[in-house]
Amino acid sequence: MATELKLKELSKKPDIFCHGHRMCSGCGAPTVVKMVLLATEYPVVISNATGCLEVSSCIQDLTAWKTPWIHSAFENAAATIAGVETMYKSLLKRGKMPENVKFIAFGGDGGTYDIGFQSLSGAMERWHDMLYICYDNGAYMNTGIQRSSATPLGADTTTSPAGSAIPGKLQPRKDLTKIMAAHGIPYAAQASPSHWMDLMKKVRKAHEIKGPKFMNIIAPCNRGWRSQTDDSILLSRLAVETCYWPLYEVEDGKLKITSKPKEKKPVAEFMKPQGRFKHLFAPGNEALLERVQQEIDKNWERLLKEDAAE
Amino acid sequence: MKKWKELVPGAVVLEAGSSEKFKTGSWRSFRPRWIEENCIQCLFCWLYCPDMAVKVVEGKMTGFDYDFCKGCGVCARECPGKKGQKAIVMEPEGK
Numbered sequence: 001m002a003t004e005l006k007l008k009e010l011s012k013k014p015d016i017f018c019h020g021h022r023m024c025s026g027c028g029a030p031t032v033v034k035m036v037l038l039a040t041e042y043p044v045v046i047s048n049a050t051g052c053l054e055v056s057s058c059i060q061d062l063t064a065w066k067t068p069w070i071h072s073a074f075e076n077a078a079a080t081i082a083g084v085e086t087m088y089k090s091l092l093k094r095g096k097m098p099e100n101v102k103f104i105a106f107g108g109d110g111g112t113y114d115i116g117f118q119s120l121s122g123a124m125e126r127w128h129d130m131l132y133i134c135y136d137n138g139a140y141m142n143t144g145i146q147r148s149s150a151t152p153l154g155a156d157t158t159t160s161p162a163g164s165a166i167p168g169k170l171q172p173r174k175d176l177t178k179i180m181a182a183h184g185i186p187y188a189a190q191a192s193p194s195h196w197m198d199l200m201k202k203v204r205k206a207h208e209i210k211g212p213k214f215m216n217i218i219a220p221c222n223r224g225w226r227s228q229t230d231d232s233i234l235l236s237r238l239a240v241e242t243c244y245w246p247l248y249e250v251e252d253g254k255l256k257i258t259s260k261p262k263e264k265k266p267v268a269e270f271m272k273p274q275g276r277f278k279h280l281f282a283p284g285n286e287a288l289l290e291r292v293q294q295e296i297d298k299n300w301e302r303l304l305k306e307d308a309a310e
Numbered sequence: 311m312k313k314w315k316e317l318v319p320g321a322v323v324l325e326a327g328s329s330e331k332f333k334t335g336s337w338r339s340f341r342p343r344w345i346e347e348n349c350i351q352c353l354f355c356w357l358y359c360p361d362m363a364v365k366v367v368e369g370k371m372t373g374f375d376y377d378f379c380k381g382c383g384v385c386a387r388e389c390p391g392k393k394g395q396k397a398i399v400m401e402p403e404g405k
């Protein structure tokens with residue numbers, strides 16, 4: 001029987017991702033990984049794209065993982081786990097493996113939206129039985145906060161520096177969750193660690209579906225967001241409440257919003273505590289801040305329509 | 311730190327969870343203190359801690375693992391406490 005999704009019960013499960021990892025104090029990503037694995041009730045094999053999570057969780061012979069885990073490169077976490085899954089299927093047929101082993105790939109936004117995208121797209125199209133999880137912190141954090149296609153409009157990064165020439169990143173984010181859903185895969189979803197129950201239910205659902213699954217999970221980074229070490233969960237909650245990061249799933253092509261904010265907050269509430277948006281609150285940048293809000297409103301309206309149409 | 315010749319060939323790590331040998335508690339400049347009488351045992355501190363440094367025994371919060379706690383303060387920030395009184399407060403380390 002599956003462990004009830006109650007914290008008291010879940011706390012009795014052994015850690016699969018352990019302490020001693022060296023991600024920054026207050027990083028959002030370890031909590032995301034912990035929640036995904038708490039929700040997982042099967043033996044898992046994990047591949048990890050290069051990035052903060054990978055670099056800091058396995059240093060020399062010290063690993064924070066208590067399950068088979070493989071890192072090969074930055075651009076191929078999906079292809080790597082697809083290969084493992086294919087081998088597993090062959091061994092399973094020959095009776096050399098137990099049933100019901102699950103396969104998860106973790107990648108950062110740089111490793112997923114950009115550099116590992118071809119590998120991810122291919123693995124989904126080949127219909128591997130796997131769950132790809134992007135922990136989205138909105139930049140290439142491990143190498144010093146370079147912009148990625150997940151970096152939000154207006155954000156200050158080292159390659160979209162806010163100053164006299166430009167007011168931070170000039171382009172809005174790429175909507176990767178929608179792009180993955182457009183692959184026609186059986187399950188694509190967006191989640192946030194602040195809404196842990198919603199996140200865990202999505203992971204559970206994904207594991208019960210055969211074929212390729214994709215989840216995009218927001219993972220605040222206090223170094224890159226220029227925020228505090230104690231606000232990762234608070235910011236991921238504000239991301240949902242402002243509709244910057246809507247919680248929804250697309251199952252067999254049907255879109256469902258899984259948690260609607262009671263009252264949609266202005267996106268400024270999510271942005272204000274983050275130093276990467278500081279310049280947007282200075283005189284002269286009102287128009288850009290307004291454009292950020294309009295982009296959020298437009299996307300949210302579209303989601304509501306798609307949700308209602310189902 | 312081991313020399314490369316002492317490592318298992320092929321960048322293979324055979325000991326699961328060996329990171330436990332690396333204590334991250336020394337990173338801390340603030341220390342969480344638990345105030346038991348304000349604790350409602352919601353376990354949010356345990357859930358949100360990025361460093362698996364909240365000790366829960368038989369489903370109950372019992373304190374912190376200072377060998378690994380990095381002092382981020384997430385637990386204190388998210389702790390609802392009792393009647394507005396937090397059950398976790400952050401204090402400067404070494405005081």
Ligand SMILES: Cc1ncc(C[n+]2csc(CCOP(=O)(O)OP(=O)(O)O)c2C)c(N)n1
Nearest residue numbers: 050051052074108109110111139140141142
């Ligand atoms: C092919 C290749 N290019 C560049 C790098 C350098 N590199 C290592 S981690 C990283 C950033 C990863 O960003 P992301 O995937 O968003 O993960 P994060 O560090 O933000 O968690 C880069 C550019 C690399 N390892 N391999």
Ligand code: SF4
Nearest residue numbers: 023024027052221223
């Ligand atoms: S740089 Fe950001 S994502 Fe990377 S470990 Fe630090 S807080 Fe986490």
Ligand code: SF4
Nearest residue numbers: 359379380382383385
């Ligand atoms: S201060 Fe941070 S690392 Fe320490 S117990 Fe609280 S949440 Fe965990």
Ligand code: SF4
Nearest residue numbers: 349350352353355389
């Ligand atoms: S978050 Fe606060 S109230 Fe809840 S279990 Fe932890 S210390 Fe107790």
Ligand SMILES: [Mg+2]
Nearest residue numbers: 108109139141
């Ligand atoms: Mg990133």
